[in-house]
Amino acid sequence: MQAGYRAEAIESFEYPRLLRAEVEKRQQLQWKSWRWRALVGISIWVPLEAFHWIAKGAHLHGVGVDSIMLAGSCLSMLLVGTGFWRSAWAVLRHGRTNMDVLIALGASTALVASVVTFIAQRFGSLMDQPTWFSESAALLAIISIGHWMESGTSARAGAAVRELLELQPEQVERVAADGSVASISTADVRPGDSV
16 A cells, blocks of 8 residues: 555455456556547647647747647646656655656656746747757657557456456365365365365
8 A cells, every 4th residue: 555556355266256347447447548648649749749840940930839839738738748647646645656757757847948948038038948848748648658558458468367367266175184075165275275
């Protein structure tokens, strides 16, 4: 629990069958969530990046171009970045870190630094300083794709392990010290039993 994971005592051998639907549902929701974030992230980042390079190639500068980049980056942070911040906060509360802490920090830093530069440039300062609006959106989109793929792979691996656990028999024959054999529940098997 201190690491941020939930734990439950297993009272019955029926655990794999009883919770399988719940675990698979949770994994499916996570996969769908990351798929949505990845698709939204890509649909924001790719046009934003294309606009950035077209504007740069056409030597277009100014408030209009920067405002579009700012809006796209903020939209990406709002729609895609929240998943990273939620994950980062969950582990930071327990004094730990994970990759999502790094991603949330990196994307947010790029966005905040770009906003500061954008505002400073409106007042005639930091004119030679670039902004990183599209990079913030890119980081969120690309890592979301990775999470989407990872959650699908984890769900498939977890399903395979659960299916393997379900192959364990419910009843076993325990051989007593006198040689007699008794049929018992698998949950009743104890260390040292001969089965």
